[in-house]
Amino acid sequence: MNKKSTRKSIRLKRNLRARVLEGHPWAYKSEIEKLLPESHSGESVSLQDSRGRFLGSGIYNPKSQIIWRRFSTKEAAFDRTYLQKAITASVAKRTPEACQRLVWSEADNLPGLVVDRFEDILIVQALTMAVDRQTDAIREILTELLSPADIVFRYDAPSRNYEGLDLRVYTASGNTIPSRWVKIDGLEYKLDLVEGQKTGFYLDQREQHRRIAKLAQGKTMLDGFCHLGGFGLQAMKSSAKSVLSVDISKDATAAVVENAKKNQLNIDVETANLFDWLREYENRKFDLIVLDPPSFARNKKAIDGALRGYKELNLRALKMLNPGGILATYSCSQAIDAAAFTNVVRSAAADAHRPCTIMEHTAQPADHPMSLTMPESWYLKGLILRVE
Missing domain, CATH: 3.30.750.80 (RNA methyltransferase domain (HRMD) like)
Incomplete structure (x- = not known):
């Protein structure tokens, strides 16, 4: 006979339409009937629905609004x-x-x-x-x-x-x-693994660096929000005609210059706010433009402003493309899903009077897996468009 579990449990309030009931791995503090003492913070706790049915084992922290995060659909300890x-x-x-x-x-x-x-x-x-x-x-x-x-x-x-x-x-x-x-996909990058952004390099865009490099052959390219130069360096390695990399960070543009020199590649670099740069140089033309901005919306309150930002960026970029040009545009804003991002780019294309063909919908690579029941894990999305 199995012993009854002595692990602490929490229960959902009645009459809730909580996402956790549909398989999402989070439960929020406001959804819980009765909290456990603070002494259980960081421990493994089981979650029950309002009728006492087991929903999974998770880690508990009443200091966070996300009070419970599932790690197993079975009884288990996070040990x-x-x-x-x-x-x-x-x-x-x-x-x-x-x-x-x-x-x-x-x-x-x-x-x-x-x-x-x-x-x-x-x-x-x-x-x-x-x-x-x-x-x-x-x-x-x-x-x-x-x-x-x-x-x-x-x-x-x-x-x-x-x-x-x-x-x-x-x-x-x-x-x-x-x-x-550090060598990444055949190129050397100087990385600060201790104090650099995130963990030192945006590994989630490696596949796109390679994909865009193939499209860049013989083309003039603008690499917007270039960070350490992954898109531009791979493009020049793949025989792009020219690359201009723009970023607001002096440290980022200095890094692109150093990385280009190390790899014996010739890239033009400018330090500027890309929104301002696109307005100032609206008459310049390119065959390929990459827009890979940082997150514009880290929560739902920021969504409206983020969508306006994406609209302006894509509108101005579309107007700067030569006929037959390519726009590769991305969003890593977790609060904005792929449908909303696609819709705002569609709106930008309509306002720019630039009909587009979708070459590819893009997402994060396999080493950044996407959980079917957790949309928050699908944070990176993009479009590659051919412009008439």
């Missing part, structure tokens, strides 16, 4: 045994590559854990209290599984504040890791 199994399974699902995402939070049944690999260095993010508390176990598991030269714990994401966590960055070895050259 070293579970972490060992889940991290091993996550790594096994990836095609071995020198630089890639190895763990992607809820999409890999590890809510709040993100692990990126840059050659022999691993970058770990802990975005939930439960993951933060398991740091030692995670370090041991990753060391045993992958034998990295070092692990950088990038515990500096602002979202940690919502979990009641402090911000800090350190390495497993205790050693300082200076900026280093």
